[in-house]
Amino acid sequence: MEAKLNGKAWKFGDDISTDLIAPGRLFHLRTNLPELAKHVLEDADPEFPKKVQKGDFVVAGSNFGLGSSREHAPTIIKLAGVNAVLAKSFARIFYRNGINVGLPLLICDTDRIDEGDELEVDMSAGIVKDLTKGIEITFSPLPDVMIKILNDGGLAAHIAKYGDFNLD
Amino acid sequence: MGKTIAEKIIGEHAGKEVSAGDIVIVSVDVTAVQDGTGPLAVQQLEKIGLVQAKNPKRTVLFIDHAAPSPNKDLSNAHNILRKFSKETGVVLSEVGEGVCHQRLVETYVNPGDILIGADSHTCTSGALGAFSTGMGSTDVAIGIALGKTWLRVPETFKINVTGKFNKGVYAKDLILYVIGEIGADGATYKALEFTGETIRNMTMSERFTLSNMAVEAGAKTGLIESDETTKAYLEEKGRGDKFRPISADGDAVYERVIEVDASELEPMISAPHTVDNTSTAKELAGTKVDQVFIGTCTNGRLDDLGIAAEILKGKHRHPDTRLIVTPASQDVYLQALKAGYIETFVKAGAAVMAPGCGACVGVHQGILADGEVCLATQNRNFKGRMGNTEGYIYLSSPATAAASAIAGKIVDPREVL
Numbered sequence: 001m002e003a004k005l006n007g008k009a010w011k012f013g014d015d016i017s018t019d020l021i022a023p024g025r026l027f028h029l030r031t032n033l034p035e036l037a038k039h040v041l042e043d044a045d046p047e048f049p050k051k052v053q054k055g056d057f058v059v060a061g062s063n064f065g066l067g068s069s070r071e072h073a074p075t076i077i078k079l080a081g082v083n084a085v086l087a088k089s090f091a092r093i094f095y096r097n098g099i100n101v102g103l104p105l106l107i108c109d110t111d112r113i114d115e116g117d118e119l120e121v122d123m124s125a126g127i128v129k130d131l132t133k134g135i136e137i138t139f140s141p142l143p144d145v146m147i148k149i150l151n152d153g154g155l156a157a158h159i160a161k162y163g164d165f166n167l168d
Numbered sequence: 169m170g171k172t173i174a175e176k177i178i179g180e181h182a183g184k185e186v187s188a189g190d191i192v193i194v195s196v197d198v199t200a201v202q203d204g205t206g207p208l209a210v211q212q213l214e215k216i217g218l219v220q221a222k223n224p225k226r227t228v229l230f231i232d233h234a235a236p237s238p239n240k241d242l243s244n245a246h247n248i249l250r251k252f253s254k255e256t257g258v259v260l261s262e263v264g265e266g267v268c269h270q271r272l273v274e275t276y277v278n279p280g281d282i283l284i285g286a287d288s289h290t291c292t293s294g295a296l297g298a299f300s301t302g303m304g305s306t307d308v309a310i311g312i313a314l315g316k317t318w319l320r321v322p323e324t325f326k327i328n329v330t331g332k333f334n335k336g337v338y339a340k341d342l343i344l345y346v347i348g349e350i351g352a353d354g355a356t357y358k359a360l361e362f363t364g365e366t367i368r369n370m371t372m373s374e375r376f377t378l379s380n381m382a383v384e385a386g387a388k389t390g391l392i393e394s395d396e397t398t399k400a401y402l403e404e405k406g407r408g409d410k411f412r413p414i415s416a417d418g419d420a421v422y423e424r425v426i427e428v429d430a431s432e433l434e435p436m437i438s439a440p441h442t443v444d445n446t447s448t449a450k451e452l453a454g455t456k457v458d459q460v461f462i463g464t465c466t467n468g469r470l471d472d473l474g475i476a477a478e479i480l481k482g483k484h485r486h487p488d489t490r491l492i493v494t495p496a497s498q499d500v501y502l503q504a505l506k507a508g509y510i511e512t513f514v515k516a517g518a519a520v521m522a523p524g525c526g527a528c529v530g531v532h533q534g535i536l537a538d539g540e541v542c543l544a545t546q547n548r549n550f551k552g553r554m555g556n557t558e559g560y561i562y563l564s565s566p567a568t569a570a571a572s573a574i575a576g577k578i579v580d581p582r583e584v585l
């Protein structure tokens with residue numbers, strides 16, 4: 001993965017559920033992920049799928065991704081071109097799924113970031129620079145196992161590479 | 169140092185002593201996916217050339233979320249699962265057999281097991297003294313193929329419940345109350361252990377209701393020690409030989425202990441759009457209800473249907489309130505037929521659906537119109553959950569749901585009991 005990621009912030013609130021990211025009413029699109037990705041987060045912000053550009057960031061409050069185990073949720077965020085999700089906290093299953101599909105999820109204080117801010121994320125230094133505001137925010141490092149999975153490009157790629165878990 | 173239930177079970181499967189915070193690779197006993205998550209799991213395995221199952225007899229693919237299929241895309245998705253089952257010999261649970269979590273406890277999961285399932289309410293099986301947790305499609309796909317996964321050993325919150333329920337108050341009211349106290353993310357990454365005299369006196373069905381909703385507080389699983397009640401349940405299901413006593417050590421270390429006096433509880437409701445948005449039924453009484461839904465992996469078992477049927481017997485739903493009843497499994501359906509509950513529901517004006525998830529996840533069988541209110545016995549009331557972001561979902565026990573279906577508005581069930 002690139003050490004530095006640059007893009008624009010799209011801001012969401014607390015408790016963004018997987019129902020808001022990849023709604024049940026679009027259940028039939030789950031085997032057509034590029035199509036489902038055209039609806040990513042639209043129940044939280046109907047304009048988002050149109051506005052989001054490759055390389056942007058989703059920035060949210062606490063408990064992002066709560067609810068169902070649908071891996072389709074982080075997958076379509078990634079497919080929409082989002083570089084990483086920044087939130088104060090993530091629901092557990094979503095957190096694991098995000099890393100498994102190769103979507104970086106960063107836990108940090110997102111209060112000072114506003115919609116439209118230009119961000120630069122330094123993955124190895126653990127720093128988010130809000131270039132618009134000229135501030136730096138540190139994020140908690142991922143657990144080692146997750147860094148390994150992420151660096152291999154997700155869990156399926158990790159297993160394909162080693163034929164087994166190779167996390168020690 | 170003493171161990172929690174989670175530490176004991178994970179340690180056994182990691183082949184070493186573990187404690188909270190450790191990250192380990194464990195063997196898994198049971199793996200499961202459903203029709204919303206399974207096709208992606210299969211596609212992941214196909215992509216990396218690993219179309220295989222380590223333990224086919226205890227790998228189950230459930231067609232329950234959209235069953236019978238409401239459209240051709242989902243019909244094709246179902247066939248991905250059927251094909252994988254034929255290729256690998258894993259078990260397929262077909263249309264009409266029931267909701268995955270109910271089928272798992274009825275037939276597949278035993279005390280001391282590790283179960284990973286691609287569905288967030290996989291925590292339900294924790295009531296059998298099994299470490300059961302929800303994961304995504306890829307995690308479970310790898311679990312199916314290799315028979316293992318990685319886990320971080322969770323810290324545990326002990327929920328100690330004492331006292332007797334008052335009339336009209338049930339396990340569902342208890343768990344809604346607890347989630348209201350902890351908050352929707354209050355137990356993120358943690359295991360819950362439900363214990364105390366009230367839990368020991370509960371039936372398995374009531375215990376499943378508690379464990380089922382652990383994830384609504386963010387928890388990884390909701391564990392209950394296995395005891396004589398667990399043993400009797402397994403015997404009834406024809407696998408008494410699989411019983412093992414599993415309990416925490418007396419000196420286990422808990423991150424937090426929450427005490428609840430069940431005798432102080434009232435019938436509870438979660439109001440839109442979060443499960444921790446709890447009130448008493450009394451406080452919300454009078455809220456007009458367009459649809460009542462009784463069923464799901466939370467409250468679609470025989471005793472739930474029995475409680476609802478008793479209230480609905482000889483009565484009729486309110487003319488402006490639709491009533492949908494969905495037994496959680498074929499087993500439950502058959503027993504409910506024998507007990508006369510289904511006849512009671514039909515005579516009360518209910519639409520009785522085939523066993524499965526039914527209206528719960530917003531795919532079919534009860535999608536709300538704009539501005540409509542549904543009172544449901546399910547576990548989740550997120551915006552958009554029942555297929556429409558303009559719908560409003562309230563959660564309650566089957567008793568509150570049945571009483572409200574008759575009244576056409578939310579009522580405290582103690583008024584009719």
Ligand code: SF4
Pocket residue numbers: 233267268269287289464465466524525526528529546547
């Ligand atoms: S009944 Fe509802 S909560 Fe339970 S598995 Fe089905 S969709 Fe999920």
